[in-house]
Amino acid sequence: MKHSRRDFLRSASALAAGAGLVSVLPSGVRAVAPSDRIRIAAIGINGMGWSDLTAMLKHPAAQCVALCDVDRNVLDKRVGELSRQGIKAKAYSDYRKLLEDKSIDAVIIGTPDHWHCLQMTDACAAGKDVYVEKPLGNSIAECRAMVAAQQRHQRAVQVGQWQRSQQHFKDAVAFVHSGKLGQVRLVKAWAYMGWMKSIPVKPDGTPPAGVDYKAWLGPAKERPFNPNRFHFNFRWYWDYAGGLMTDWGVHLLDYALLGMKAETPKSVMAAGGKFAYPDDAAETPDTLTTVYEFDGFNIQWEQAQGIDGGPYGRDHGIAFIGNNGTLVLDRGGWEVIPEKKNMEAVPRQKAVDNGLTLHTQNFIDVIQSRRLDDLRTPVQAGAHIATLAQMGNIAFRTGKKLYWDKHAGQFTDSDANQLLAAGYHNGYKLPVTG
Structure with missing residues (x-):
């Protein structure tokens, strides 16, 4: 059986539409009090960011409170899909405004690769735990900056290499x-x-x-x-x-x-x-x-x-x-x-299990326990x-x-070393590692 990325995204979307984003709790799992819920926001929700959110919301403690995308067409579509499931999420076009919301506990980063570093390091600095899609960084220098940010702020950072959970x-x-x-x-x-x-x-x-x-x-x-x-x-x-x-x-x-x-x-x-x-x-x-x-x-x-x-x-x-x-x-x-x-x-x-579901559940479990060593793909492994x-x-x-x-x-x-860092333009700068 062939397993393309498109097949994976298509099946995840079908699951979300057919079964609802709020999954039935497994037998024996109690409901979570509102005060104990993990409030999640997703940044970049056209593809894997949406699949990650869909999987994460199967955890009884996970609650989606905000979405962010620079494409208003995608943003309106996803907000509408959540609304039909009884989930009210704030809509943002600027991720920096989203990170200012102190009620948000964790963010999913599903944007194109060249955005991962800035958004992850900014999220850690804002006190958020982060589930970031792979590859972690778009350059070796970015990977180092992202590891440094996690260590500096001691946030839970899980990289979306979900096969580590299978x-x-x-x-x-x-x-x-x-x-x-x-x-x-x-x-x-x-x-x-x-x-x-x-x-x-x-x-x-x-x-x-x-x-x-x-x-x-x-x-x-x-x-x-x-x-x-x-x-x-x-x-x-x-x-x-x-x-x-x-x-x-x-x-x-x-x-x-x-x-x-x-x-x-x-x-x-x-x-x-x-x-x-x-x-x-x-x-x-x-x-x-x-x-x-x-x-x-x-x-x-x-x-x-x-x-x-x-x-x-x-x-x-x-x-x-x-x-x-x-x-x-x-x-x-x-x-x-x-x-x-x-x-x-x-x-x-x-294979007998669903790696993406298990991987996102592991992330929520670690947010609750604060045992960062329990992450299946911590930022160091992703780097x-x-x-x-x-x-x-x-x-x-x-x-x-x-x-x-x-x-x-x-x-x-020396020629190869010129490619260790991705060029930053338009006034943006590579985050410092020190």
Whole structure:
């Protein structure tokens, strides 16, 4: 079964519309007194921000009190959907005004990647706990600033890498750690997205009525409005995101790192380009192979748009390739393929739970307990994997094999180090880390 991002968003929206955002409480769970509820606001509610809110409101303590979006069309639509469920939410077009509301306990950040850093650090400074979509930051420097903000203000910050809350992912990593695969020399992670077709070139134009395009751009370069760069497709432009590497790579490479207990690589190299759709409107590569070198093993990332036939017959996954066998893991389950007669096969162990629901519930539980160490994907973990993904993109953009100096926290190549920080424009500045 194929699991595209669009399928995921479509199913989440259908669930919200059909079942209502206020879910029936599980058997044995008591209602929560109004004074004990966690008041939530969502910033950026067109896609994953809305899915995150939908999942979070299944928790009996969660209460939505505000929404924010620079697209008035989206904002009015979502406010109306909540209203039909009996939920009254204030509407904001400026997230900074929303953060001034001291009654709000926590915020969801579901905006394009280039906004994550400013909004998360501002939210922490305003005393809010934060659930921020992945990738955590749009540059390595942003990741560092976000970690520093969380440490300074001691807020609960959960990154939306919900696979960390799924049991079958944990079970697969435990099997890898058992040593039964033997020496693991190569880990492959891949995303072959057949549903991602060419983006036709469109002329610049006027922003749709109700869209505050200046606010949407924020710290990104000032450019004329183009529909290809707006909403979902922002992912394929360097000004705002990092393509499939940061969209799917942070999910899958995260588990490659967890399985190998890996930190930062010694070197990284990448090759690819726009091989499938050389003349379309996107900037990021549709085809890419990236190799991360560690002591004793390599991690390899592959991506291909317009193709579903990935390794092991799966359109996405992680494969831990050992001397005794290979464990293949994806969102649907995991299995072990033996190497000759060195071990027994393990039949496919299927997924049994909903990762997004569990991940958002974990966030609310931690807000209540204030045990920040219980977060499934704390900001430090989100920064770790986002940094790895950014390293891969920097290797592609420079066309060089790059070596990482872990003590200096930078590459040994000056050209690559120019890409450690995303450019900030229009009067915005990268938050300080000190």
